[in-house]
Amino acid sequence: MTLGLAPKAIDALRAAVHDLHEAVEQLPIMKPLSRGDITPSEYLTALKALYGFYRPMERFLFTAGMPAACTMPVKPKSDALKQDILGMGVEAGEIPALPMCGNLPPLLTPNERVGALYVLEGATLGGRTILRRIASGLGASAGMATSFHGFHGDQLGPSWRRVQEYLGHRLDGDHAGILEAVGGAKATFEALSMWLASPRLGSSSEEADSLPNTLLDRLRCGAPLACSIEAAAEAIEHVRNVAKGNVYVVKNSVDGSFCGIPQGELDAFIHQCSISGSFSPVCFLGQVHRMTDYVRAGVFAAWTYVDLLERGLYDKAEDIRSAVLRCQPERLQ
Numbered sequence: 001m002t003l004g005l006a007p008k009a010i011d012a013l014r015a016a017v018h019d020l021h022e023a024v025e026q027l028p029i030m031k032p033l034s035r036g037d038i039t040p041s042e043y044l045t046a047l048k049a050l051y052g053f054y055r056p057m058e059r060f061l062f063t064a065g066m067p068a069a070c071t072m073p074v075k076p077k078s079d080a081l082k083q084d085i086l087g088m089g090v091e092a093g094e095i096p097a098l099p100m101c102g103n104l105p106p107l108l109t110p111n112e113r114v115g116a117l118y119v120l121e122g123a124t125l126g127g128r129t130i131l132r133r134i135a136s137g138l139g140a141s142a143g144m145a146t147s148f149h150g151f152h153g154d155q156l157g158p159s160w161r162r163v164q165e166y167l168g169h170r171l172d173g174d175h176a177g178i179l180e181a182v183g184g185a186k187a188t189f190e191a192l193s194m195w196l197a198s199p200r201l202g203s204s205s206e207e208a209d210s211l212p213n214t215l216l217d218r219l220r221c222g223a224p225l226a227c228s229i230e231a232a233a234e235a236i237e238h239v240r241n242v243a244k245g246n247v248y249v250v251k252n253s254v255d256g257s258f259c260g261i262p263q264g265e266l267d268a269f270i271h272q273c274s275i276s277g278s279f280s281p282v283c284f285l286g287q288v289h290r291m292t293d294y295v296r297a298g299v300f301a302a303w304t305y306v307d308l309l310e311r312g313l314y315d316k317a318e319d320i321r322s323a324v325l326r327c328q329p330e331r332l333q
């Protein structure tokens with residue numbers, strides 16, 4: 001991407017996500033939000049899908065120690081989504097069982113996280129338009145469930161101006177910083193699109209069981225986390241065979257999320273987060289070149305390992321761990 005001599009962050013971000021935003025609007029799960037005849041069930045499905053993305057993203061981004069997220073004038077919105085889901089008649093006890101996106105974008109630097117927050121915040125900018133469009137289809141039930149799309153109420157204008165000012169002060173004129181923020185925003189939209197297109201969303205457990213079974217298939221179709229040991233081992237084997245350059249998989253022990261960190265960036269990453277005690281390398285994958293499926297495969301393998309440990313299945317966890325560690329000595333380059 002080329003930027004002009006005096007790039008403005010907001011213009012670069014807006015331009016970068018334009019097509020991705022349009023694509024999200026056209027996804028079957030989101031499309032009813034543009035229609036006057038949306039049904040309550042379609043509205044509820046869209047809210048649940050957004051909740052499944054916002055919740056894990058915000059748990060990551062608003063964790064203590066995420067410096068950019070702490071200074072940007074934005075607030076988490078997943079509680080508003082939860083309130084709307086309850087407002088549409090879902091029982092509180094059903095909330096924890098809602099599907100959650102496990103394929104979050106890596107967002108390694110503060111500016112990438114600023115780009116991600118721009119996306120999460122921007123959705124409420126379009127929210128007012130959405131509420132106007134769907135009001136007739138939803139009738140009274142819409143009035144019960146507008147916390148997310150009407151998040152800022154009559155303060156929408158001033159709050160978006162504060163976001164723009166923040167972006168301006170932080171990034172205007174800083175080409176590298178803007179490129180990072182743009183990267184974070186695009187990665188967030190891409191992860192969101194993959195999640196919203198996931199066949200798991202809204203499918204019954206029977207349909208879900210017939211979905212692709214291998215870990216890599218699951219990654220490709222954006223399905224949520226659960227995977228078998230065989231699938232994780234297969235993915236690790238794939239990493240070992242195909243990838244280039246070393247990557248650490250780290251677990252954030254505050255919120256349990258994982259991400260892949262290129263070897264050379266691990267120290268800087270931990271330093272940036274200034275909570276080195278909260279991040280621990282759980283495995284070390286050989287030879288990963290880019291943040292691709294392979295990294296995510298490793299992340300999932302690591303997740304499986306920790307999940308097995310937490311469930312007390314130590315032998316099975318050990319199978320995973322040793323398979324991951326077998327990757328370590330390999331340097332294919």
Ligand code: HEM
Nearest residue numbers: 014024025030031033034118119120122123125126129130
């Ligand atoms: C069918 C669903 C959606 C519709 C109809 C929609 C509509 C809109 C509209 C009309 C605007 C412009 C608002 C204005 O300038 O006053 C907007 C902005 C925006 N929306 Fe959406 N949106 C949808 C979904 C989403 C989602 C799911 C996200 C991300 C989670 C998102 C992120 C953004 C962002 C980042 C902007 C701000 C762009 C800028 O900088 O001006 N939108 N949307």
